[in-house]
Amino acid sequence: xxxxxxxxxxxxxxxxxxxxxxxxxxxxxxxxxxxxxxxxxxxxxxxxxxxxxxxxxxxxxxxxxxxxxxxxxxxxxxxxxxxxxxxxxxxxxxxxxxxxxxxxxxxxxxxxxxxxxxxxxxxxxxxxxxxxxxxxxxxxxxxxxxxxxxxxxxxxxxxxxxxxxxxxxxxxxxxxxxxxxxxxxxxxxxxxxxxxxxxxxxxxxxxxxxxxxxxxxxxxxxxxxxxxxxxxxxxxxxxxxxxxxxxxxxxxxxxxxxxxxxxxxxxxxxxxxxxxxxxxxxxxxxxx
Numbered sequence: 001x002x003x004x005x006x007x008x009x010x011x012x013x014x015x016x017x018x019x020x021x022x023x024x025x026x027x028x029x030x031x032x033x034x035x036x037x038x039x040x041x042x043x044x045x046x047x048x049x050x051x052x053x054x055x056x057x058x059x060x061x062x063x064x065x066x067x068x069x070x071x072x073x074x075x076x077x078x079x080x081x082x083x084x085x086x087x088x089x090x091x092x093x094x095x096x097x098x099x100x101x102x103x104x105x106x107x108x109x110x111x112x113x114x115x116x117x118x119x120x121x122x123x124x125x126x127x128x129x130x131x132x133x134x135x136x137x138x139x140x141x142x143x144x145x146x147x148x149x150x151x152x153x154x155x156x157x158x159x160x161x162x163x164x165x166x167x168x169x170x171x172x173x174x175x176x177x178x179x180x181x182x183x184x185x186x187x188x189x190x191x192x193x194x195x196x197x198x199x200x201x202x203x204x205x206x207x208x209x210x211x212x213x214x215x216x217x218x219x220x221x222x223x224x225x226x227x228x229x230x231x232x233x234x235x236x237x238x239x240x241x242x243x244x245x246x247x248x249x250x251x252x253x254x255x256x257x258x259x260x261x262x263x264x265x266x267x268x269x270x271x272x273x274x275x276x277x278x279x280x281x282x283x284x285x286x287x288x
Contacts (some may be wrong), residue, residue: 093109
């Protein structure tokens with residue numbers, strides 16, 4: 001599952017260290033950077049976080065909120081027979097959880113290497129390598145779509161992705177995605193006390209970019225405020241049903257990048273948007 005919670009070691013050891021900056025980055029540059037970063041770092045990511053993610057667990061973020069507990073896609077007993085698209089699936093852990101409950105998932109990811117890890121783990125889930133902004137499926141192919149930290153934080157035009165998701169969903173289909181909570185952009189990405197003081201403007205939407213010496217982006221992440229995300233959901237042709245901000249559970253003692261029990265008990269780290277396809281004639285026009 002492409003749960004891209006952090007940008008640790010953006011380049012492999014034989015590549016030059018990247019420079020972190022804030023600058024504009026468009027769709028094409030963001031897509032190239034994401035594909036390259038995940039192809040280079042998939043092995044380390046799965047080695048470091050595979051035990052937490054499990055082989056067939058559906059977890060929404062570093063807090064450890066399980067879909068089995070949250071039921072954001074709907075009651076588990078009602079998933080049987082449903083066609084589900086997982087976007088940014090990584091090693092397809094979420095899709096295996098869905099398949100075990102009788103759903104028919106398809107796991108899609110931009111990174112070839114992440115999908116190779118899905119093959120390594122095994123299972124019967126179909127794997128598709130593609131960009132979330134150009135989904136290779138017919139209109140109305142799925143009942144549900146989901147993404148746990150996959151794609152959405154890393155694209156310059158999330159409305160384009162949402163409209164693609166709406167297109168491939170059937171009427172009334174549900175779309176649930178998790179991202180880094182937007183408030184985190186105002187704080188340093190540190191798990192300790194240094195990560196508790198505001199260091200930047202929450203309203204600065206300038207993308208975070210790591211680039212090589214030639215100025216080529218090797219990692220890009222885009223900031224949207226909570227209000228931006230809601231407006232994007234509506235412009236993409238969806239109704240916002242719920243916005244979930246998981247609290248840090250007492251059992252979780254791990255640190256994962258800037259996520260930690262210290263910070264998690266004080267400020268939210270993840271935002272989960274629960275949306276349903278809006279089938280009104282004017283849906284997707286950007287109004288409420």
